[in-house]
Each structure stands twice: as structure tokens, then as C-alpha cells.
Amino acid sequence: MLADLRYALRQLARSPGFTVVAVLTLALGAGTNSLLFSVIHAVLLRPLNYPDPDRIVSIALVPRGKTLVRMDAQATDWAYFEWRDESRSFAELAAYRTTGAFLAEGIAREVVSGAEVTPRFFPLLGFQPVLGRTFTAEEQEPTGPLVMLLSYGLWQKRFGGDPGIVGRSLVTEGTPVTIVGVLPASFDFPSGAKFWRPLRLPMSHGKTWFVSSGVHVVGRLAAGVSITQARTELTGLLPRVRMQPPQLRDAAVDVVSLHERLYGSTRPLLLILLGAVGFVLLIACANVASLLVARAAARQREFAIRAALGAGRLRLVRQLLAESVVLAALGAAAGLLVPVLGLRLFMHAAPFGVLQAVEVHLDAAVLAFTTGVALLTGIAFGVAPAVAASQPQLVEGLKSGGGQTGAPVHRARIRESLVVAELAAALILMMGAGLLARSLLQLLAIDPGFRPDHIVGVSMGRLANSAFLQGHGRSGFYEVLLKRLGALPGVGSVAIADGLPLRGFGSSGAVRVDDDPWVTDGGRDAALSAVSADYFKTLGVAVIAGRDFTAADRLDAPRAAIVNVSFAREFLRGADPVGHQIQLGGATEARWTIVGEVKDIQQIGWDVPAGPQVFVPAPQAGYTPASIAIRTKVDPTGLVETIRRTIQQVDPEQPAARVFTLESELARSAAPRRDNAILLGAFAGVALVLAAVGLAGVIAYLVAHRTHE
Structure with a gap:
């Protein structure tokens, strides 16, 4: 041979x-x-880097029927507590939320990603810190000491691998937090997390008295229990969950392996x-x-x-x-x-x-x-x-x-x-x-509902508890910032909202039109967004009926609302919505008069059809939104750095905001199909x-x- x-x-x-x-x-x-x-x-x-990875599962609620509720592979805190206390299918059950924090150490200031976790999170995944310890029961309480675990990478990058890091204080969002440990370099869950801190749910007799925005739930199956058996048990426990949102009362329970959840x-x-x-x-x-x-x-x-x-x-x-x-x-x-x-x-x-x-x-x-x-x-x-x-x-x-x-x-x-x-x-x-x-x-031919050219978006995220914020308040900070941004050369108009196009909306809830009966099962929900008076003009959104918001729509003025075409089609069968009255959420008897109708705006993604949406004036919403839209008269990319510097000049203690153009957001939304x-x-x-x-x-x-x- x-x-x-x-x-x-x-x-x-x-x-x-x-x-x-x-x-x-x-x-x-x-x-x-x-x-x-x-x-x-x-x-x-390749299996996940945990002991017995096939036994680790992810648990989520999946809304049924027509609803705007997006759980994003999450469950409610009430469901988590019920499953944790009553289920026999799991050896361990834990919950976590992804979050971010503004870290200030010397002159280095940055926002890093992290997670808030319950006590059994690390034992469930089979990891222990290489330095220090995990959280104690006292630290999990809402009034307990503020503590934090660092990732190995953050420990090396920010602290030079200092072996004496345990017990040291780190300022996050204006508050000192004690570092209690460092996790191994091989631990990266949730992906990209640089720190972990206790998930503090307000407790009373082991259960919360309000519905949270959701938690991710992971569990380790008990010996001899299959995923199907665990799903059946959790589904049976779901009707016993108190304080469940109406849209989730008949939700399905989705139990899959953690590997499938991450990469499926x-x-x-x-x-x-x-x-x-x-x-x-x-x-x-x-x-x-x-x-x-x-x-x-x-x-x-x-x-x-x-x-x-x-x-x-x-x-x-x-x-x-x-x-x-x-x-x-x-x-x-x-x-x-x-x-x-x-x-x-x-x-x-x-x-x-x-x-x-x-x-x-x-x-x-x-x-x-x-x-x-x-x-x-x-x-x-x-x-x-x-x-x-x-x-x-x-x-x-x-x-x-x-x-x-x-x-x-x-x-x-x-x-x-x-x-x-x-x-x-x-x-x-x-x-x-x-x-x-x-x-x-076909995607590129879809009208996004706004003019993306010459628009810069700013996402402020969570504000640090700075001296400026303590003196002026959140609304005062944004008032000063909007004036400074509006005075920049090349800026045409500035507006504020709690959800820019393609990046989601502020919230959603049941809406009642005139004296129609309340429907709370999610079938009559609408997205809710608070915006300033110049929002639609800044985005180039056409008002096709009625009027736009004005500076006269103050807190003490009659409540006004603007709806989109999908709202008029869904709630009024396509009739002119102007003049109709609506109630939002059913929490109060307050009524909002519809004063205008606008085109549908692609709020979640370029390829996600717009649903019913209600816009209200920011002064009447009772809070200050955290996203800013800026229409420019010049190339918007040339103003990105100027806008970042202006934000830092208003309050140097604030973390760097995310500044982007809406054209880049459109490109990002189309990227999956383009890359395919x-x-x-x-x-x-x-x-x-x-x-x-x-x-x-x-x-x-x-x-x-x-x-x-």
C-alpha cells in the first residue's frame, strides 16, 4: 500500500x-x-459547563390568545414562589433578573451588565466563588446590607486581580456596595454578566404583595423526574398562584432545558x-x-x-x-x-x-x-x-x-x-x-411609520443618584438636558418618550373605550407611551386626524390622548377616534379624550406589525420618560459625540448614555434577514x-x- x-x-x-x-x-x-x-x-x-447540565431547565409562562404581554422567557414572581414552595419535581429552584449598574471607581465610570439572583442560584448551577463567598439570608432581605459578587474578568480589569478585594467598598449608582466575592473565570451566566447581587423581592410571609415585571426561573430536576412530568406539575400549580395578571391566568407553562432556552x-x-x-x-x-x-x-x-x-x-x-x-x-x-x-x-x-x-x-x-x-x-x-x-x-x-x-x-x-x-x-x-x-x-418595503433620516436617539437608562439629581430631581435633569440639546448647532427639534421606534414601548394594559365593558384577559390591550409635545414632529410621523400634542397639554389641562390607526381599527372598527374617551388600566376612573390619530409606528421591530397604541402627554403621565429623539439639520453621525459630551456636561456623574441613529436601528432590525x-x-x-x-x-x-x- x-x-x-x-x-x-x-x-x-x-x-x-x-x-x-x-x-x-x-x-x-x-x-x-x-x-x-x-x-x-x-x-x-457541546453541553453547558455545569454539573449534570441535562438536569437544569428553564421555566417560563407563555401567554395564550391575543395579548401584548411579552414575557421573553420569564415568569412572574408569584408563580416562582408558588413553584418553589409547592413543587416536588425540583431539587433546586432559583430566579434571576438581568440588570445594569453604574460603577464609579476613581475616575473610571461605566455601566456594566449584571444580574440579581435568589439564594439558591449558585448552588443550583454548581459554582462557588474563587474568592470570598455567596450571599447570606440576611443580604437577601429588602433591608439587608448591600453586597455584590464580581466576575473574574471585571476583577482583573477594574481591580488588577487584587486578592484583597473581598470586603472592599465599591460605589454603584451613588451608593457604596460591599464586594463579598469573585466568581471563577469559567462562570458566565447570564451571558455577559459582570456582577451579581441579591434579588430583593418585597416580602410578606414569603410572598410578594405586588406583581413584578417578571423573573427568569431556572431549576434542577429531582432524580427520576422528566421535563414532561415537571411541566405537568407546574401547570397544575398555576391556578393557585395569587395576584396573577389577567393576561396570564390561563398561560401555558414552558419547561425546556437551559441549553435549549439559550441556543434553541x-x-x-x-x-x-x-x-x-x-x-x-x-x-x-x-x-x-x-x-x-x-x-x-x-x-x-x-x-x-x-x-x-x-x-x-x-x-x-x-x-x-x-x-x-x-x-x-x-x-x-x-x-x-x-x-x-x-x-x-x-x-x-x-x-x-x-x-x-x-x-x-x-x-x-x-x-x-x-x-x-x-x-x-x-x-x-x-x-x-x-x-x-x-x-x-x-x-x-x-x-x-x-x-x-x-x-x-x-x-x-x-x-x-x-x-x-x-x-x-x-x-x-x-x-x-x-x-x-x-x-x-419585502421587509425593506415596509413603511416603518416614521422618517428615520436625520434622527439621533438617546437611551439614558437608569440614572445615577448624583448630586445634580438630588438637587434638581429627575424631571429637572431632563428639563436642563433637553434645553442644552435643543440649543446645539444643527439640531432642529428635541422630544422625549418612554419608548423610541423599534425599541419597544413603555408599558401595556387594558383599555376601555367610552362605556364599553372592561376586558382584562389581554384581548383588548394597547401599548402605552408617554411623549412630549414635539415627539411626532421630531419623528416625522403624520397626524392623519385631529391634532398633535401642544405645550398646553399640561398636568392641569384636560387629559388628552393620541391613538394609532391599529387602535382605531381594533377598538372602533376603523371609525374616526377623535372625541372618544378612554380609560387606561382600570386603576382609576380618569378618562382621556382622544384628540388625534397617527400612522402606525413599528415600535418593536421592522418586521413586527404594529398593534394598538395610545400616546399621552408626558406632563400628564405622572413620570418623566427616559428616551430622547433629536432631529438634526446636518449629518446625524457627526452629532453623536457632541450629544454624549453635552450629557456629561449637564451631569458629569451620570453614566455614558447610549446614543445612536434611527437609521442604524432600522439596519439592525433588518440584520437577521440580511445576514441570512x-x-x-x-x-x-x-x-x-x-x-x-x-x-x-x-x-x-x-x-x-x-x-x-
């Missing part, structure tokens, strides 16, 4: 053009599969892409097989001489398979360059943010997969040419001097079948990419190039083969 391999190397070295094309073809086919397998292995196949949404697209690169591999193999058939036909005289000298069919097949194995090995080695060079680019272009936090690298499993795929495909697609070439016609072969007027029928059929298969696979991928591109174009089309289009392009190379090679062979004719 070694002699066959050495001879195969010499033969391939004598045909460098054929060898380079075949190796590159196999490298592209095996390399693209290796790249995607490395991602799938890291995301879908990526599975469909990854499998589609795996199918795409599978087609690329088939095309590459068919391409190499057609090249081998053509090469075998060109070597017919050589094989005839070998047969005349006594070489049997098995000997000829073994020699040709040795050449296929060498080609496959070279293709596997070259194919490893594809994931090495393309992995970072793929992860950057991947249309799911969850992949950004996944550590993807080439490991033994990926190397074995690449080598196995290349060798198996090289051998499998080398068998047919080898068998065909091992049956030389001695007389015709010995007479052959190069040109012929024809070729054996079976060999011609093999070539034709391979070319047809290549073109069919390439066209399937091109059609898939075309469908995704059409989906993207780009990724599948790239693979389809590779497939088309390979198919074209294969077709060109076969045509060139046929031309050369029929030169004598």
Missing part, C-alpha cells in the same frame, strides 16, 4: 493543474462543512446552513469525481499497457483509490484553512447575537470531522472512476495515441450524471438564497463556482477528447 501511495504522489505531481484544482475543490467542500460543524458543535452539541433559536438556521454546505460538499465531490473520470479516460493507454503486462482489475482499482486517498488527505489539510480563516468572519456575520458569547474553536472533534469527511468523500467518489478505468479495452487502448472520436457509453453517462447533479445542487442553493433575498426586499441572505448566498456562490469549474473541465475534456474527430 505504501508503494501505491508513493506512486500516487508521483503521478499527481506530474499533473499539477489537475492536482491543484482537485485539492482546492475538496478543500472548499470539506472546509465549509468543517467551519459550520465547529459552530454547531460549540452551540448545539439558532438551531433552524444552523441546520439550513448545514444543508447548504452539504450541497457544497456534494458538488465538490461530484466535481472531483468528474475530474477523475476525465483523467482516467486520458490514461486509458497506460491502463491498457498495465493490463497487458498482467495487472489485474483489483490492482488497477487499488492504485486509483490510492490517488483518491492522497487527494482527499491534501484536501483535508487545505480545508482546515477555511475554518481557521473564516470562523471569525462567520461569527461576526451570524444573525444571532447569542453566538457572540460562545467560544468556538477548532478542537479534536472538528479536526476528526474534517479529516473523516475529506477521506470518506475522496474514497467514495473515487470508486466509480476507479472501477470504470479498471476495465480497459486492450486493443483500442494500445492503439490510442491521444485523440479519439468517442468514449465508452458508461463513462459518458457517469460524466453527464455528475455534471447534472452539480448544476442541480447549485441551482437549489441559488433558489434558496433568492427566496431569502426576496424576504429581505448573505450567508446562504455566499455558500450558493461557492457552489455555483464549483459547478462552473466542473462544467468547464468536462467541456475542455470533451473538446480535447474529440480533437481527432
